[in-house]
Amino acid sequence: MQIVGLPILNEAIHRNPESGPMLRAFHALVAAAAWADAEDLEATLPLAGQDGPGHWRLVLNRPALVLSWSVNFAAGLVVIDRISFDVSTS
Numbered sequence: 001m002q003i004v005g006l007p008i009l010n011e012a013i014h015r016n017p018e019s020g021p022m023l024r025a026f027h028a029l030v031a032a033a034a035w036a037d038a039e040d041l042e043a044t045l046p047l048a049g050q051d052g053p054g055h056w057r058l059v060l061n062r063p064a065l066v067l068s069w070s071v072n073f074a075a076g077l078v079v080i081d082r083i084s085f086d087v088s089t090s
Contacts, residue, residue: 001030001031001033001034001035001071001076001077001078002031002076002077002078003027003030003031003077003078003079003080004077004078004079004080005069005079005080005081006027006080008080008082008083009023009027009080009083012083012085015085016063016065016085018063019063019065019085022060022063022065023065023067023083026058026067029044029045030078033078034076035071035073036073037073038050038073041056041071045058047059047060051068054070054071054072055068055069055070055071055081056068056069056070056071057069059087060087061087063085064085064086064087065083065084065085065087066082066083066084066085066086066087067080067082067083068080068081068082068083068084069081
């Protein structure tokens with residue numbers, strides 16, 4: 001999969017360095033993924049929840065991190081929509 005939104009990812013790492021390892025791992029996982037559909041994504045990221053058609057969210061508590069992204073399976077694209085460090089609003 002190709003990831004769109006690397007400036008958002010890099011800015012999040014800069015603002016919150018403790019989240020860096022998790023965000024880098026997410027980036028590596030997405031780059032290596034070959035998701036054909038939602039079931040493939042769910043098998044790879046079982047903690048991710050679907051927010052609607054093509055929209056996903058992953059909430060972690062340590063470090064506090066909320067990743068929201070969109071997926072276009074046909075195009076092989078993952079677009080980072082939002083990264084937040086406040087899990088209370090998720």
